[in-house]
Amino acid sequence: MIHDSKGTVYMIPIPIAEGELQSLSHEVTTYTGQITHYFVENIRTARRFIRSLHATLVIDSLHFSEIDKHTGPDIPLLRKWLKEGHAIGIMSEAGCPGIADPGAELVSIAQGMGANVVPLVGPNSLILALMASGLNGQSFCFAGYIPVKDPQRMKRIKELEAISQRDNQTQLFIETPYRNDHLLADLVKHCSGKTRLCIAQNITAPGGYVKTKTITEWSKAIPAMGKVPAVFLLLG
Amino acid sequence: MIHDSKGTVYMIPIPIAEGELQSLSHEVTTYTGQITHYFVENIRTARRFIRSLHATLVIDSLHFSEIDKHTGPDIPLLRKWLKEGHAIGIMSEAGCPGIADPGAELVSIAQGMGANVVPLVGPNSLILALMASGLNGQSFCFAGYIPVKDPQRMKRIKELEAISQRDNQTQLFIETPYRNDHLLADLVKHCSGKTRLCIAQNITAPGGYVKTKTITEWSKAIPAMGKVPAVFLLLG
Numbered sequence: 001m002i003h004d005s006k007g008t009v010y011m012i013p014i015p016i017a018e019g020e021l022q023s024l025s026h027e028v029t030t031y032t033g034q035i036t037h038y039f040v041e042n043i044r045t046a047r048r049f050i051r052s053l054h055a056t057l058v059i060d061s062l063h064f065s066e067i068d069k070h071t072g073p074d075i076p077l078l079r080k081w082l083k084e085g086h087a088i089g090i091m092s093e094a095g096c097p098g099i100a101d102p103g104a105e106l107v108s109i110a111q112g113m114g115a116n117v118v119p120l121v122g123p124n125s126l127i128l129a130l131m132a133s134g135l136n137g138q139s140f141c142f143a144g145y146i147p148v149k150d151p152q153r154m155k156r157i158k159e160l161e162a163i164s165q166r167d168n169q170t171q172l173f174i175e176t177p178y179r180n181d182h183l184l185a186d187l188v189k190h191c192s193g194k195t196r197l198c199i200a201q202n203i204t205a206p207g208g209y210v211k212t213k214t215i216t217e218w219s220k221a222i223p224a225m226g227k228v229p230a231v232f233l234l235l236g
Numbered sequence: 237m238i239h240d241s242k243g244t245v246y247m248i249p250i251p252i253a254e255g256e257l258q259s260l261s262h263e264v265t266t267y268t269g270q271i272t273h274y275f276v277e278n279i280r281t282a283r284r285f286i287r288s289l290h291a292t293l294v295i296d297s298l299h300f301s302e303i304d305k306h307t308g309p310d311i312p313l314l315r316k317w318l319k320e321g322h323a324i325g326i327m328s329e330a331g332c333p334g335i336a337d338p339g340a341e342l343v344s345i346a347q348g349m350g351a352n353v354v355p356l357v358g359p360n361s362l363i364l365a366l367m368a369s370g371l372n373g374q375s376f377c378f379a380g381y382i383p384v385k386d387p388q389r390m391k392r393i394k395e396l397e398a399i400s401q402r403d404n405q406t407q408l409f410i411e412t413p414y415r416n417d418h419l420l421a422d423l424v425k426h427c428s429g430k431t432r433l434c435i436a437q438n439i440t441a442p443g444g445y446v447k448t449k450t451i452t453e454w455s456k457a458i459p460a461m462g463k464v465p466a467v468f469l470l471l472g
Binding site for chain 1: 245262342354373
């Protein structure tokens with residue numbers, strides 16, 4: 001075994017819906033009061049978030065490294081901080097870090113160095129949607145984004161529906177928000193009337209909702225989703 | 237659209253590791269101070285949990301319906317409570333309800349009645365393990381339990397490894413705790429040396445850990461897992 005680290009990495013969730021501190025766990029407040037070194041997607045929002053939890057903390061004494069959108073995280077700095085034995089926080093722009101963001105690369109390095117990695121509890125739109133969907137939570141799959149163009153798009157939708165039917169496995173996927181309405185129209189067009197579709201939108205925010213209906217039911221009154229982040233769940 | 241309900245269902249997480257209230261979100265405390273009607277897996281633990289959050293609440297004034305292990309939840313009672321417009325909480329024995337427990341059946345009925353279903357934030361061992369694994373969080377699949385006996389067991393392990401390789405998709409699965417050590421031995425035996433395996437055990441509890449290594453690395457020092465709940469994550 002490799003033990004090249006004395007430091008610990010903490011995976012720190014932040015709210016999905018801005019300012020919804022109620023959706024955070026108590027341990028996030030505890031740890032952000034103690035952690036001194038951070039890798040974050042955006043320093044300004046990270047500082048503002050920590051400030052919202054700790055009114056009197058001296059934020060200028062903390063160390064921040066911003067994960068560059070193009071070149072990725074500063075890996076040598078992570079190695080240095082871990083060897084020095086620091087408590088290191090990783091934060092993304094929304095929700096749980098490491099699920100679908102550059103944080104995973106840092107974790108992979110930290111794991112390779114034998115560092116402890118501690119995940120803290122917070123909001124994740126996929127799990128929240130699944131909990132409230134009533135669909136199968138004993139077997140599920142997150143498929144990421146749906147292809148933008150036909151015929152790949154149609155093919156992928158039919159494929160996910162077929163897998164969900166064959167394995168009784170809930171299929172979760174997402175879409176770039178401005179294409180939500182387009183995706184919903186395509187799902188109604190291509191899926192069987194009996195297939196159940198759950199839409200979770202603006203979850204944890206006021207006005208957020210999680211609704212499960214059959215494709216036939218959705219087709220009778222297709223809602224205008226707009227450009228608000230959504231999770232789609234399908235079970236044929 | 238069907239609107240046969242004025243009530244709201246709240247999906248209420250409880251700690252995975254007993255007594256670890258730090259892992260709960262603030263909103264769980266808020267809502268359990270207001271909800272009057274509950275469906276729970278075990279009334280005694282539910283009462284104790286609510287008491288731990290609200291020292292002065294009169295618990296005898298709350299209504300509990302226990303989900304029967306054999307006959308399932310009392311669906312007519314759920315319909316009645318929803319029509320009467322109550323705030324209804326659903327709690328499982330550990331973690332987030334509705335993911336792999338009888339709560340999902342209640343949610344499915346509530347969704348069918350057009351009720352609001354609100355998921356609250358709390359600990360989920362799958363997401364926590366994935367966050368800290370450093371494995372791919374952009375595409376992942378929860379496969380539930382692995383078959384107990386060969387040749388189905390070996391076949392399923394090799395199948396999950398092949399899917400993870402083909403689709404760069406993290407495969408998550410669980411095992412009955414007393415078979416953890418057996419499963420780890422079989423994974424080391426059947427998977428390629430380069431495949432990465434993450435073990436998350438006793439997550440959110442003191443002494444809990446999430447470790448990712450290659451099969452070759454694990455094989456050099458196979459840990460004794462014992463009968464403690466674990467999540468396995470694999471990426472070939």
